[in-house]
Amino acid sequence: MMLRLRSKAFCKQSAFVPGHLITDNILVANEIVHLIHNKREGNEDLMALKLDLSKAYDRMEWSFLKQVLHRFGFAQDWIDMVMQWAEGFSALIQQKQEQGLLPGIEVCDSAPSVAHLLFADDSMLYAQASLEACYEIQDVIGTYGRASGQLVNFNKSSVIFSSNVSEGMRDAVSELLGVEVVVSHEKYLGLPTYVGRKKTAMFQYIKDNLAKKLEVWQGKMLSGAGKDILIRGSFWTADSHPSPSFSWRSILSTRDLLKEGSYWQVGSGTSINIWSASWVSALPDGKPVRNRLAEEEVTMVSDLLSATGVWDVSRIRRLFPMEEAEAILHIPLSSRLVWKFERNGVFSVRTAYRYSFSTSPCRRPFDLMVNGGFWKKLWKVLIPNAAKIFIWRVCHNILPSLERLASKSVELESQVCKLCGQGVETTLHIYRDCPFTQEVLKQDGILGQEFRFHNSKPSHSSPRRGRVAKWVAPPVGLCKINIDGSFFHETRDGGFGFVVRDSDGTMLGGGAGSLRGLLSAEHAEVQACMHAVRFIAAYGFTPAILETDAMELQRQLSSLSTTNTSVLGQLYDDLSLMLDGLGNVRVVHVNRRANMVAHLMAAHGNALVQDNFYFFTPSFLMAAIAADPSSL
Secondary structure (H helix, E strand, C coil), X not given: CHHHHHHHCCCCECCCCCCCCHHHHHHHHHHHHHHHHHCCCCCCCEEEEEEEEECCCCCCCHHHHHXXXXXXXXXXXXXXXXXXXXXXXXXXXXXXXXXXXCCCECCCCCCCCECEEEECCEEEEEEECCHHHHHHHXXXXXXXXXXXXXXXXXXXXXXXXXXXCCHHHHHHHHHHHCCEECCCCCCECCECCCCCCCHHHHCHHHHHXXXXXXXXXXXXXXXXXXXXXXXXXXXXXXXXXXXXXHHHHHHHCCHHHHHXXXXXXXXXXXXXXXXXXXXXXXXXXXXXXXXXXXXHHCCEHHHHECCCCCECHHHHHHHCCHHHHHHHHCCCCCCEEEECCCCCCCCCHHHHHHHHHHXXXXXXXXXXXXXXXXXXXXXXXXXXXXXXHHHHXXXXXXXXXXXXXXXCCCCCCCCECCCCCCCECCHHHHHHHCHHHHHHHHCXXXXXXXXXXHCCCCCCCCCCCCCCCCCCXXXXXCEEEEEEEEEECCCCEEEEEEEEECCCCCEEEEEEEEECCCCCHHHHHHHHHHHHHHHHHHHCCCCEEEEECCHHHHHHHHCCCCCCCCCCHHHHHHHHHHHHHHCCEEEEECCHHHHHHHHHHHHHHCCCCCCEEECCCCHHHHHHHHHCHHHC
16 A cells, blocks of 8 residues: 555655655755845746645544545545545646646756645745736635635735746735745745855744743753755756855755765675775775876776676786785775765764864864873773863863953953953963962862872772683584784784684584775674684585674674665675575684684684694694593
8 A cells, every 4th residue: 555655646745755754845945035135137927935834633524535545446434434635736736737837847857847836734836927927826725615625824824936027927916815025934844945145043932932941941042953865966066156045055065065074885896996985994095096007097996897797807907006916906895975984884863963063164172192091090090070071171272261251253352361351361371370379279288188098098899700701612513713913013924823613522623814905994804703704615615603702793694684784784685695605504603712723723724824624633723622521
């Protein structure tokens, strides 16, 4: 039934249609009204009519809804069970539009013609400012009203015109339709339809509404962020109009942020430019450094792939320096755009805001020689939370010192410190360098004693008594495969290792080898898992339990999601397919101390020139292998 309803949904209805948002209507309305407000010449006289359907839900008659469903061809049983609202008003407008009687408005040559936008009792009609169009609109309103029982509340309806419409035509339209002429429709679906130069005044109502709800917070305001984008065409390459709307300016303002935070995972590579697109996450700039030899021979990433769709190793090593070549060759092939600030590769407003804030020219934190451990200690110190937050704000230079206020264009008589009168009141001056502050700090007396007392109390918590992590042999009839990967951040090299054992703890097989051009420690773990799965598939070591000390690897492989959009998404997808093919391999997470044999194997693989595989216990593992079963 839903498929049938979707096929009957009208294209101008955005709400309650899967895949559509109410905000789609808001953005489209904003673009059309922007065109109307800025049209000052030409033969086309434009108008936008905002209709208010009185008592939209109370006046709707069930018999009308039943007739609509019956006309759409639904079975009587379905009509009796489901009363689905269908936009009869929209159908009448579309019919007029198809007949050329109400052609609507096009915001540009390639844009579709829009004659109406509907949502509940908020309806926008767009047409040529003419009496002929008014007659057609009256016909639609009358026909719809007689059929549905709904009426238009003309007291709350209004019309706006483009600047090139004459005063006489404005008065005639207003009188014929019985609506008020306004400079701008105040709101549509709760948001302004047109945003001019006075943005502060335009959005003041948002601040006022929040202030009423947050009076108990003494006027502190919450911040918000918009996340809805409706674009026709290429967002990445679109040019800004000489006079863009507020919505389009807002959308385009996010493009640089999204470009910096995203990169392409390579699939066919036909749409990814080697020299301009961000596609090699292991390189500082996300792409290779330009060199004449390579630029003359290759342009698109597809030029670096062989006829079989895999990396052309010889060409890549010939055209690029070793570091760049290794980084390229270790890229999993998967054609999609991912967000590099989230582990799962999916865009989030949270990480976008953090990145935008950290790179904002308005943010000027002090260059502190501290690491994450400093902040962890700060939050654990036994002082009031307000004091912790105050210290954090001082370190990030976000307190309203006179110098910071001046940087925000706040008018001040002077930036000189009010306490000492000897220097500019910067954050460091007032809280460290000011003579008055230094005098206060010398008199630590009671404050210092209080701090030392609360932070020198002995801990009364008893030590944790957990079981020592040990390797446990698998049940009879199963194999257990322990895997591990090593990673060196400086060189981006590492190694893989895995060991296959039976219920007696006897080593049945294993492997080790070096890894180059790794993206992260997680990448090394994934590569180690792939080597292990290929090995057990080739030699029939199933059914099996696959143990790893990498929690993220186990979580990803146990996820029920069909597509993995993380940086290593294609590798995870391939691994999942391989494991599904085996059908009887379970992936579990264990403590690192229970995975020491695989750890030693991976350490051995770091220095290997070529991969080694074993069907016996190598000498460097004998002691570790012998120790594991004895601990059962």
